[in-house]
Amino acid sequence: MGIRESNPQDALVLEGDEHLPLYRRLYLTVAKRIANGEWRPGDALPAELDLAKQYGVAPGTIRKAIDELVDDGLIERRHGSGTFIRRPNFDNMMVRFFLFRDPAGNMIMPESHIVSREIVPASADVAANLKMREGDDVIKVTRHRHWEGQARLLEDIFLPPARFSAILSHTPEEIGPLLYPAYERLCGQLVCFIEEEISITDVSPDDAGLLKLSSDDLVVAIERLAKDASGHPMEWRISRGEARRFRYKINVS
Amino acid sequence: MGIRESNPQDALVLEGDEHLPLYRRLYLTVAKRIANGEWRPGDALPAELDLAKQYGVAPGTIRKAIDELVDDGLIERRHGSGTFIRRPNFDNMMVRFFLFRDPAGNMIMPESHIVSREIVPASADVAANLKMREGDDVIKVTRHRHWEGQARLLEDIFLPPARFSAILSHTPEEIGPLLYPAYERLCGQLVCFIEEEISITDVSPDDAGLLKLSSDDLVVAIERLAKDASGHPMEWRISRGEARRFRYKINVS
DNA sequence: TGGCATTTGTACGTATGTATG
DNA sequence: ACATACATACGTACAAATGCC
Numbered sequence: 215m216g217i218r219e220s221n222p223q224d225a226l227v228l229e230g231d232e233h234l235p236l237y238r239r240l241y242l243t244v245a246k247r248i249a250n251g252e253w254r255p256g257d258a259l260p261a262e263l264d265l266a267k268q269y270g271v272a273p274g275t276i277r278k279a280i281d282e283l284v285d286d287g288l289i290e291r292r293h294g295s296g297t298f299i300r301r302p303n304f305d306n307m308m309v310r311f312f313l314f315r316d317p318a319g320n321m322i323m324p325e326s327h328i329v330s331r332e333i334v335p336a337s338a339d340v341a342a343n344l345k346m347r348e349g350d351d352v353i354k355v356t357r358h359r360h361w362e363g364q365a366r367l368l369e370d371i372f373l374p375p376a377r378f379s380a381i382l383s384h385t386p387e388e389i390g391p392l393l394y395p396a397y398e399r400l401c402g403q404l405v406c407f408i409e410e411e412i413s414i415t416d417v418s419p420d421d422a423g424l425l426k427l428s429s430d431d432l433v434v435a436i437e438r439l440a441k442d443a444s445g446h447p448m449e450w451r452i453s454r455g456e457a458r459r460f461r462y463k464i465n466v467s
Numbered sequence: 468m469g470i471r472e473s474n475p476q477d478a479l480v481l482e483g484d485e486h487l488p489l490y491r492r493l494y495l496t497v498a499k500r501i502a503n504g505e506w507r508p509g510d511a512l513p514a515e516l517d518l519a520k521q522y523g524v525a526p527g528t529i530r531k532a533i534d535e536l537v538d539d540g541l542i543e544r545r546h547g548s549g550t551f552i553r554r555p556n557f558d559n560m561m562v563r564f565f566l567f568r569d570p571a572g573n574m575i576m577p578e579s580h581i582v583s584r585e586i587v588p589a590s591a592d593v594a595a596n597l598k599m600r601e602g603d604d605v606i607k608v609t610r611h612r613h614w615e616g617q618a619r620l621l622e623d624i625f626l627p628p629a630r631f632s633a634i635l636s637h638t639p640e641e642i643g644p645l646l647y648p649a650y651e652r653l654c655g656q657l658v659c660f661i662e663e664e665i666s667i668t669d670v671s672p673d674d675a676g677l678l679k680l681s682s683d684d685l686v687v688a689i690e691r692l693a694k695d696a697s698g699h700p701m702e703w704r705i706s707r708g709e710a711r712r713f714r715y716k717i718n719v720s
Numbered sequence: 721t722g723g724c725a726t727t728t729g730t731a732c733g734t735a736t737g738t739a740t741g
Numbered sequence: 742a743c744a745t746a747c748a749t750a751c752g753t754a755c756a757a758a759t760g761c762c
Binding site: 285286287288302304307406407408409410411412413414415416432434457458459460461462463464465466467 | 538539540541555557560659660661662663664665666667668669685687710711712713714715716717718719720
Binding site: 261262263277291292293294295296297 | 726727728
């Protein structure tokens, strides 16, 4: 995985078990080509009829595969124009959960401070989420988000070194305020899916000091696992912020 | 809306604006037939080929409409058997958010106590959500959920009287512990979609007393709007529970 | 402005596979 | 063994939006 020279023949060999439906194998094949960085966000896929010819399938079959890729948010269609690789915008999601607004009610964007970057042995938690072995090397990035001159959100971010060594070798200025664009720019890695788990707990003594909370205050802890287009885990992080500032909206059916 | 004798001819007149795609109008038509109670949860829809003949469309067209109804959770397919009206299970969702487990780690089901049922004028909030006018009559049901002999979840539930008068005229025993099945059984109303908004606030003095929390504790407040198969609002409720017990999981793409 | 090629969107129709009862 | 119903796959035709010349 990661950026590599794609073997053009690879693209025409279908991914997945041969008993899977054709449209499903086409889905997996295109998803893998995206995960491999063959196309970058904003790039156009070949036209549906071209893809159908390349893979030797009917237009309706490749169309069904593309439909599901659109449903899953990996690509988007533009009528009359083409089908394009999407760039999901997860990086600011956390910010939307927390209520920081100026007196006029506008959302305030936080500053981002990378506090440390180091290689540490993976804890059981981190290893399980990143599909590594306990004790394997992982990159740990500690970051604080500030609003109004005060740290409001504390983040511990864990990355597998194989794909993300560039995060250690660049300056914070080169990395910039948003991590997911940096993963894409510096490591050729695109985040396509995330899973999050939200819970409310007592604040730890360290966090209380940094967030300027009293020891009996509560924090919201958000654990996030980020995955690439093929569903392989890329990043695991845990973020903590003051519980009282939290708000979240859902639709279910 | 509500239960009514369906005019058989109605079913063959397509819903929606005539410039909408055919599959979309078929979606709306079937959704409306479900909202009208023409089929009950568990009932089978006519076979795809039958529906195609009835509406005079190609099999692929009705299939696309059914695909989207499945995506939206209104119906489910069973290969080789048929397509059936689904009964979404939202009523216990709230319970899944809160961590109440026995020593073995199993989920504990709460008892349900209906504390009061009355007609009140709609507040601005309630009116906006239920698409009524402020001051209009609404049914207000107050319910407490108990774990281990203690109220843990407080719920204020608001219903438009037009569809839900049966909730006032039946005994709590007839209503039973779960409201959505009661809406279906007593009022012919099926909840198909919900929107929820989660926030964390200080506990009100009344709630603190009922939940046995101290006045500086925090509660999670969950506001929920429930809708029928056609997307019309049916019920609005606000539930409060101890913040520390809260846990929630999400997938995004 | 208009025309034209390209590309997705909608709709039709058919054949065959596979699970269920 | 059989009929029924959904699942997959094929292929075609035309509509509608876009972008370029």
